[in-house]
Amino acid sequence: MSGFLVTRRIGIDAGHRIMTHGSKCRHIHGHRYEIEASCRAVRLHDHGEQSGMALDFGFLKEEMMAVIDDPCDHGFIAQAADAELLRMFAPEDGTAADAWIAALREAVAQEGFAASTDCRLGTKLYVLPVPPTAEQLAEHWFNRLAARVAERSDGVSELARIRVWETPNCWADYGLAGF
Template structure:
């Protein structure tokens, strides 16, 4: 069986903490994440602007910018259950319980929530999972998958997302 793949990388800077970690990752810290998306097709496109391609690199860059870079770069990634952390970001003029309740409602509905209505107007991206590299790879996979499918007319499938916590560690997610 013939198959083709294309891959694209972007890098973002983001802070996080892994609230359940038994060691140093429970502390606030940040990474320069490199995210690699790989698309797979059993044949190349045969018409239109993506003719002879699996998926246009520029389209993949646009999708990654919209789904990963714009909401997460130079922001903070947080688990919706990390009450102490969310409380730290709560605007001074807001009631913390109500503010966190609204974020939790949005996360329940969409699996994530982006806000800049925070104490220092910092970008805060709240997830329904702990922001580990493994969970981020699955989250970003699920965000990119429908975009790749739609933009390629169903020819390309998102095969894998790799999240590097440079320079030596990486986690990957791909559907079975």
């Protein structure tokens, strides 16, 4: 199938840990993530402010900033099951911390994620139901952005792929078949 593929890249800095990893990634560390969103279209807009475009790059940037940058940049991405780590972010110790963690987990169960700054030191915290690997982040952000891309492009474009660069040499892709 012929068509157009447009890509926008943003970068964020965030910490994470993979609690079950058998090597050094089980430790708290951070990355300079680069995230690419690629959208495909079989035609271009033929009128309006997106005339001649599959999707305005500025529109795509706005959506990526809202879904990825705003809640995650200079924050920490955690797995809901990582109770020891979450306790470090809890605003209080003891039973208040347990209630705070339970509320985060409930939000994750209902929404697929939780974002909070109600943390010790006011840190940004983004909680997922899965380990925060590059693969899982790519799938998660793809699922959160897909409908926004369709809406912002008036149905002309669809999100084809999210690529998450964890290092300059390592990345993971998630997207539609044949992207």
